[in-house]
Amino acid sequence: MLCKDVMSRKVFVCHETDSAGECARIMRDHGVGFLPVLDAERLVSGVVTDRDLAVRVLAEGRSPRSPVSDFMTRDVRVSRATDTLRAAERRMAAVKKSRLVVVDDQRRCVGVISLSDVAQTDSRPLAGHVLYEVTRRRTTAAPPRGV
Secondary structure: OEHHHHOEOOOOOEEOOOEHHHHHHHHHHHOOOEEEEEOOOOOEEEEEEHHHHHHHHHOOOOOOOOEHHHOOEOOOOEEEOOOEHHHHHHHHHHHOOOEEEEEOOOOOEEEEEEHHHHHHHOOHHHHHHHHHHHHOOOOOOOOOOOO
16 A cells, blocks of 8 residues: 555645744644645645644744744655555654655655554554554653652
């Protein structure tokens, strides 16, 4: 099975020049928490999550007018539409990401693969393994506050 067979094709995106507020409205209006970011040539240059808005904008006291390019994640993990689902699953597990942007040969966004797509498509043991690997944390984390 290939990524193009299971990816979500209806993908909402934003642009590097959009504001944090515009991204939040797109997420709210469409019920999503993940937006690929496109550059001036409409190529994938980053991603923004609802967590980015909370941690990198709100918690840091940035303006809702801050451009996406100031706080987006630039280290985008991608898969090609023609990659196998197994390859995408291994990539998700290795980099501990619950979503991959699916791109064409020019690095244009053609879809997104999420853990949900994997869980709905793949066998229970394999989907469970991918989920385990993505969510497994390192033991060097600080203890929770107030404990």
